[in-house]
Amino acid sequence: MKALVFDGKKINLKSNIRKPEIHAGEALVKVLMAGICNTDIEITKGYMNFKGIPGHEFVGVVEEINDKDQTLLGQRVVGDINCACGEPSCEYCRVGMGRHCPKRTTLGIAKRDGAFAEYLTLPVENLLLVPENVSNEMATLCEPLAAGFEILEQVDFSANDKVLIVGDGKLGLLINHAVSTTAAKITHVGKHPNKLELAKANGSQIVLLDQMPQKQYDIVIEATGSANGFNFSLSHTKPRGVLVLKSTIASSQNIDMTSVVVNEITIVGSRCGLFQPAINYLATGVDLSSLINRIFPFDNALEAFEAAKTKGAMKVMLCF
Amino acid sequence: MKALVFDGKKINLKSNIRKPEIHAGEALVKVLMAGICNTDIEITKGYMNFKGIPGHEFVGVVEEINDKDQTLLGQRVVGDINCACGEPSCEYCRVGMGRHCPKRTTLGIAKRDGAFAEYLTLPVENLLLVPENVSNEMATLCEPLAAGFEILEQVDFSANDKVLIVGDGKLGLLINHAVSTTAAKITHVGKHPNKLELAKANGSQIVLLDQMPQKQYDIVIEATGSANGFNFSLSHTKPRGVLVLKSTIASSQNIDMTSVVVNEITIVGSRCGLFQPAINYLATGVDLSSLINRIFPFDNALEAFEAAKTKGAMKVMLCF
Numbered sequence: 001m002k003a004l005v006f007d008g009k010k011i012n013l014k015s016n017i018r019k020p021e022i023h024a025g026e027a028l029v030k031v032l033m034a035g036i037c038n039t040d041i042e043i044t045k046g047y048m049n050f051k052g053i054p055g056h057e058f059v060g061v062v063e064e065i066n067d068k069d070q071t072l073l074g075q076r077v078v079g080d081i082n083c084a085c086g087e088p089s090c091e092y093c094r095v096g097m098g099r100h101c102p103k104r105t106t107l108g109i110a111k112r113d114g115a116f117a118e119y120l121t122l123p124v125e126n127l128l129l130v131p132e133n134v135s136n137e138m139a140t141l142c143e144p145l146a147a148g149f150e151i152l153e154q155v156d157f158s159a160n161d162k163v164l165i166v167g168d169g170k171l172g173l174l175i176n177h178a179v180s181t182t183a184a185k186i187t188h189v190g191k192h193p194n195k196l197e198l199a200k201a202n203g204s205q206i207v208l209l210d211q212m213p214q215k216q217y218d219i220v221i222e223a224t225g226s227a228n229g230f231n232f233s234l235s236h237t238k239p240r241g242v243l244v245l246k247s248t249i250a251s252s253q254n255i256d257m258t259s260v261v262v263n264e265i266t267i268v269g270s271r272c273g274l275f276q277p278a279i280n281y282l283a284t285g286v287d288l289s290s291l292i293n294r295i296f297p298f299d300n301a302l303e304a305f306e307a308a309k310t311k312g313a314m315k316v317m318l319c320f
Numbered sequence: 321m322k323a324l325v326f327d328g329k330k331i332n333l334k335s336n337i338r339k340p341e342i343h344a345g346e347a348l349v350k351v352l353m354a355g356i357c358n359t360d361i362e363i364t365k366g367y368m369n370f371k372g373i374p375g376h377e378f379v380g381v382v383e384e385i386n387d388k389d390q391t392l393l394g395q396r397v398v399g400d401i402n403c404a405c406g407e408p409s410c411e412y413c414r415v416g417m418g419r420h421c422p423k424r425t426t427l428g429i430a431k432r433d434g435a436f437a438e439y440l441t442l443p444v445e446n447l448l449l450v451p452e453n454v455s456n457e458m459a460t461l462c463e464p465l466a467a468g469f470e471i472l473e474q475v476d477f478s479a480n481d482k483v484l485i486v487g488d489g490k491l492g493l494l495i496n497h498a499v500s501t502t503a504a505k506i507t508h509v510g511k512h513p514n515k516l517e518l519a520k521a522n523g524s525q526i527v528l529l530d531q532m533p534q535k536q537y538d539i540v541i542e543a544t545g546s547a548n549g550f551n552f553s554l555s556h557t558k559p560r561g562v563l564v565l566k567s568t569i570a571s572s573q574n575i576d577m578t579s580v581v582v583n584e585i586t587i588v589g590s591r592c593g594l595f596q597p598a599i600n601y602l603a604t605g606v607d608l609s610s611l612i613n614r615i616f617p618f619d620n621a622l623e624a625f626e627a628a629k630t631k632g633a634m635k636v637m638l639c640f
Contacts, residue, residue, distance in 0.1 A: 092559065100559035100583065154584070230577070239412065239420035248581045255575045257550070260589035261568045263420065264474070267587040269580035 003053045003117035004301050011044050013301050017053070020113060020121045022066045027124050029060035029077060033136045033295075034115040036308040036316045037144065038171075038225070039248075040108070044305070048110055055115030056081040056108040059130060059139035067124050077127040078142045080275055081107035099272055116301065118320060128275050131283040137295070140317055141288055142278045144171060148178030149281070150273025151244055155219060159183035164217040165204075166233045167224035168195040170315050171246060173291055175223055176202055181281065187217070192312065198290050216241070223247055230255060239263040246270050291315050323437035324621050328371045331364050333621050337373070340433060340441045342386040347444045349380035349397065353456045353615075354435040356628040356636045357464065358491075358545070359568075360428070364625075368430055375435030376401040376428040379450060379459035387444050397447040398462045400595055401427035419592055436621065438640060448595050451603040457615070460637055461608055462598045464491060468498030469601070470593025471564055475539060479503035484537040485524075486553045487544035488515040490635050491566060493611055495543055496522055501601065507537070512632065518610050536561070543567055550575060559583040566590050611635050 003017040022028045035057035039047065043054050058079070062072045083105045084090070084098025092101045107122065108114015130139045148171070157163065161184040165172055168190025176188055176199045188199035189207050196206040207213075218241050222233040225247035234256075237243045243265055260267065282288075293314035296304035301318055308316040323337040342348045355377030359367065363374045378399070382392045403425045404410070404418025412421045427442065428434015450459045468491070477483065481504040485492055488510025496508055496519045508519035508526050516526040527533075538561050542553040545567035557563045563585055580587065602608075613634035616624035621638055628636040 097560060154586075240417060245577060245581050248578050255577065257565060257575065257589075258568050260587065261565050261591055262589070264589045264591050266474075266589070267580065269577075269582070269584045269586070271581055271584055 001118035002298060003113075004055070004305075006044055006051060006054055008051045011054075011302070011305065013299075017117065019119050022064060022121050025067050025123050025125070026121045027062050027066070027072065027077075027127060028064040029058075029079070029120050029122060029127070030063050031058050031060040031115055031118060031120060031320055032076070033140045033317055033319045034058045035140045035144070036304060036318070040116075041305070041309055043109070050109060052108075053113040053115075053117045053120075054108040055117070055120075056106070057140055057143040058115035058120065059136050059142070060115075060120070062127065063119075065124060069124060072124065072127055072129065076130045076139070078130055078139050078275055078279070079107070079122045079128065080126040080272075081109070081143065082272060083107070083112060083123055083126060116318065118298075128279060131279065133285060134279070134282045136319070137292060137317065138282045138286075138288060141174070141291065141315065142275055142282065143272075145174050145177065145281065145288075146273035146275045146278040147171070147246070147271065148175040148273070149277040150270050151175065151221065151246070152178060152182065152277070153273065154268050154270055155242055155244060157182035157184040157219065161185070161218040163187070164189060164220045164233075164236055165199070166190075166220060166222050166229055166236075168192050168199065169223065169312070170291055171225075172221075172223035173198055174288075175221055175246065176204055177281065177286065177288065178277075179221070180204065184219070212236075218242070219244065221246060227255065234259060234265070237263070237265050240265070242266045242268060244268045244270050292317060295319050321438035322618060323373045323433075324375070324625075326364055326371060326374055331374075331622070331625065333619070337437065339439050342384060342441050345387050345443050345445070346441045347382050347386070347392065347447060348384040349378075349399070349440050349442060349447070350383045351378050351380045351435055351438060351440060351640055352396070353460045353637055353639045354378045355460045355464070356624060356638070360436075361625070361629055363429070370429060372428075373433040373435075373437045373440075374428040375437070375440075376426070377460055377463040378435035378440065379456050379462070380435075380440070382447065383439070385444060389444060392444065392447055392449065396450045396456075396459070398450055398459050398595055398599070399427070399442045399448065400446040400592075401429070401463065402592060403427070403432060403443055403446060436638065438618075448599060451599065453605060454599070454602045456639070457612060457637065458602045458606075458608060461494070461611065461635065462595055462602065463592075464635075465494050465498065465601065465608075466593035466595045466598040467491070467566070467591065468495040468593070469597040470590050471495065471541065471566070471588075472498060472502065472597070473593065474588050474590055475562055475564060477502035477504040477539065481505070481538040483507070484509060484540045484553075484556055485519070486510075486540060486542050486549055486556075487567075488512050488519065489543065489632075490611055491545075492541075492543035493518055494608075495541055495566065496524060497601065497606065497608065498597075499541070500524065504539070532556075538562070539564065541566060547575065554579060554585070557583070557585050559585070562586045562588060564588045564590050612637060615639050
């Protein structure tokens with residue numbers, strides 16, 4: 001089969017890759033469409049020391065199931081990317097927290113080949129049926145949208161809460177969609193008037209970074225992935241407020257935690273989410289196509305990667 | 321009156337300081353005993369740009385009240401150090417969060433003279449009666465003990481929770497006392513076998529830093545005040561666990577927040593606490609005198625400051 005393979009140095013488009021075997025409890029999924037995430041670009045720079053086929057945002061059709069339950073055979077699916085050990089002795093799997101299982105593999109990110117290929121495998125229990133009225137493009141956005149909805153699993157939003165979303169990239173705008181399903185009042189701050197218009201269309205108040213007042217918010221969501229973004233977000237979080245950290249790149253370097261203690265701020269790290277809330281939201285018929293930059297045929301995958309690397313690029317997808 | 325005064329450069333013992341005036345709603349308190357905190361030492365290095373009389377841990381007797389309610393006159397009291405504006409228009413005061421009022425003054429820390437003097441003033445509403453069976457020494461520990469109990473206001477502890485307290489200094493040991501009132505299982509890690517013995521006597525499992533296993537805990541409380549302590553604490557916090565930051569000095573420099581996001585850790589900044597839980601705990605007759613290093617007469621206050629600066633010193637107090 002065709003696949004994009006990262007060998008530790010370079011990413012190559014290959015056509016002679018062996019179709020993956022399906023183990024007990026797994027399904028073989030023919031990929032219809034896949035999205036390129038910043039994490040994929042980080043992987044090509046060495047993130048996670050991953051070697052193999054990257055890609056974790058996808059929609060596909062189940063072609064084969066190595067399990068008694070054949071319900072999903074022939075169906076269009078998306079899939080949770082974390083594959084837990086499932087052992088009764090695992091303290092995370094036992095309580096439904098397989099996404100934190102220390103023995104987990106992660107599709108296209110850790111110890112498991114991913115979605116930039118004609119076929120992938122996942123445990124049947126990871127797969128979710130895509131409703132008919134959800135297009136392939138929208139279904140491919142399910143994984144990053146689920147990461148947005150994860151915030152709603154971790155933090156309570158009330159009608160009185162003033163929420164600030166920092167960053168108008170893909171992630172920030174998907175988070176905007178997730179949080180807009182709550183009654184909280186959203187202000188969205190970013191650098192790009194054209195992107196902020198998408199947040200405005202979604203009912204948010206918008207403000208350009210250089211026009212941001214020195215106001216503080218009950219809940220601030222950091223989605224820029226930069227250390228500056230972290231410090232900006234912290235300075236706009238109210239005493240006893242909540243700062244949600246949504247991007248792994250907001251790491252390292254000169255973070256001043258004094259105000260976290262003095263103002264008793266709660267910082268909530270937030271990663272992948274459950275898919276069902278995202279599917280339910282997409283099934284309402286919401287159109288997120290303005291978040292998609294361009295869809296490339298898989299044969300132009302390397303060109304697509306370059307397009308995805310462009311500063312400020314919206315979502316780039318591959319189709320088969 | 322006699323007072324310790326920090327002029328921005330140096331701390332001096334003076335005897336000709338004017339007794340403070342009491343404004344409407346305030347009480348004049350004759351200080352009986354005061355404790356030296358690390359914050360006081362930081363103040364003499366420029367922290368908070370404070371000038372004036374430092375000191376915020378005290379017990380005293382109410383000598384005069386500028387208010388209709390004279391209930392506390394002649395009584396032994398401790399006092400909440402944060403003096404809020406109390407305006408109905410203040411969004412913090414309105415909801416009982418005066419400790420975060422942006423217009424607040426703080427005894428001996430910000431815009432208000434403190435307890436290293438024969439007399440101090442505080443709003444009557446800040447004062448709490450000290451039960452007869454609580455000694456002056458124990459009452460003076462009320463403020464830092466309240467900071468320990470603050471964690472119980474912010475984080476839920478259950479019998480299944482495995483808690484790690486990092487740091488065996490005064491603050492860590494007072495936190496141990498506060499958390500030991502819950503059903504959680506406590507492990508206390510530090511560098512000093514003699515100090516850890518105090519945690520052991522309080523029912524905790526103890527472990528020396530260099531013998532710490534690579535185990536992770538549901539709730540980790542950072543009480544070392546160092547960047548190393550922060551990273552150590554983070555690496556011992558379970559996925560989806562809680563890391564409580566208790567010391568302001570755990571600031572700055574190369575903090576890697578990636579694992580906060582990947583492991584979806586919640587960081588809770590924690591500062592001052594309500595005094596009542598601390599008084600209630602002291603009223604049970606608990607003896608914390610092992611946490612006290614030495615009590616100096618006020619005339620030897622400068623010597624006491626030097627003693628408090630000694631690496632690893634326990635609580636140093638001044639008495640009048």
